[in-house]
Amino acid sequence: MIPARRARSTPEPVALHDRAMDNLRFIRETMERSASFTAVSGWAGVAMGAVAVGAAWIARGQTAPMAWVVTWIVAAGLSFLVAVAGMALKARAAGMPLVSGPGRKFASSFAPPILVGGVLTVVLFLHGEAALLPGVWLMLYGTAVVTGGAHSVRIIPLTGIGFILLGVAALLAPPAWGDAFMAAGFGGLHLVFGFLIARRHGG
Amino acid sequence: MAERGAARKRAPKEHELATLTGTADAGPLHLDQMIHERVRLGIVSALAVNGSVTFTDLRGLLDTTDGNLSAHARKLEEAGYIACKKSFEGRMPKTEYALTPLGRRELQAYLDHMEAIIRATRS
Numbered sequence: 636m637i638p639a640r641r642a643r644s645t646p647e648p649v650a651l652h653d654r655a656m657d658n659l660r661f662i663r664e665t666m667e668r669s670a671s672f673t674a675v676s677g678w679a680g681v682a683m684g685a686v687a688v689g690a691a692w693i694a695r696g697q698t699a700p701m702a703w704v705v706t707w708i709v710a711a712g713l714s715f716l717v718a719v720a721g722m723a724l725k726a727r728a729a730g731m732p733l734v735s736g737p738g739r740k741f742a743s744s745f746a747p748p749i750l751v752g753g754v755l756t757v758v759l760f761l762h763g764e765a766a767l768l769p770g771v772w773l774m775l776y777g778t779a780v781v782t783g784g785a786h787s788v789r790i791i792p793l794t795g796i797g798f799i800l801l802g803v804a805a806l807l808a809p810p811a812w813g814d815a816f817m818a819a820g821f822g823g824l825h826l827v828f829g830f831l832i833a834r835r836h837g838g
Numbered sequence: 839m840a841e842r843g844a845a846r847k848r849a850p851k852e853h854e855l856a857t858l859t860g861t862a863d864a865g866p867l868h869l870d871q872m873i874h875e876r877v878r879l880g881i882v883s884a885l886a887v888n889g890s891v892t893f894t895d896l897r898g899l900l901d902t903t904d905g906n907l908s909a910h911a912r913k914l915e916e917a918g919y920i921a922c923k924k925s926f927e928g929r930m931p932k933t934e935y936a937l938t939p940l941g942r943r944e945l946q947a948y949l950d951h952m953e954a955i956i957r958a959t960r961s
Binding site: 651652654655656658659661662665666668669788789835836837 | 874876879880883884886887888889890891892895898899900949952953955956959960
């Protein structure tokens with residue numbers, strides 16, 4: 636009798652436990668996915684756009700390839716700081732930790748194309764192919780935005796696609812247009828999409 | 839009293855589980871069906887971590903249809919769990935949802951409820 640009772644009563648608590656766990660998991664995942672898009676700061680995007688426009692203006696006055704590359708690398712470093720600060724402020728305003736699931740997921744998807752871009756920058760520069768860098772940077776940054784924002788609101792991967800297309804155009808266009816493409820991409824696309832994200836997705 | 843005490847001793851887990859899961863004889867401590875439904879649980883969870891979310895974003899996030907989302911959102915709105923704000927962006931209508939204090943309390947109660955089930959089944 637006792638084993639029979641056990642056999643009958645055991646499945647219920649297990650199923651209940653599983654269902655409760657499943658519900659909690661669903662809640663957590665929904666929160667994480669929905670929070671991932673709000674973590675991207677539109678206003679930081681606008682600021683990054685302004686940095687890029689300034690950098691393009693400075694870069695086009697540089698005659699030495701090294702000075703040109705350093706100008707853009709400094710601008711990238713500045714933009715990185717602005718982006719992290721923007722995300723931290725936005726996460727704090729929403730009462731969420733920055734280095735939780737969504738932040739970590741975004742960073743782990745965003746980082747690989749950027750690291751590849753870093754390696755290619757060194758290699759292309761050493762081979763005297765710095766003229767290819769604007770196209771390569773735009774395409775790889777676009778790839779990082781597409782992969783980082785894959786589970787985000789549609790505007791994030793769309794922004795990335797814009798960068799990729801501009802990168803392709805930069806690679807096909809005359810090398811002298813490099814800074815113009817950099818200004819259009821890192822400046823223009825950041826300004827436009829940053830403003831749209833800020834307006835529609837809470838800052 | 840002695841009988842109730844004995845019953846409790848005999849099957850404390852079953853009694854607790856019945857109360858937690860809202861079976862017919864469980865009384866007022868039933869699961870909040872308003873939140874328990876998957877799409878509505880998704881809406882409330884998404885709104886809990888954002889100030890407000892647009893209809894389009896919620897639809898993409900929960901991977902559901904216009905009709906399904908608007909039906910569930912309306913139910914939550916009628917229950918006072920969420921608030922809906924309609925506006926225009928240029929000529930495009932825009933619907934935004936936000937969690938009300940009641941909705942936040944009910945989600946918290948639901949989370950407590952789930953944790954209680956897990957605790958009860960573990961003990």
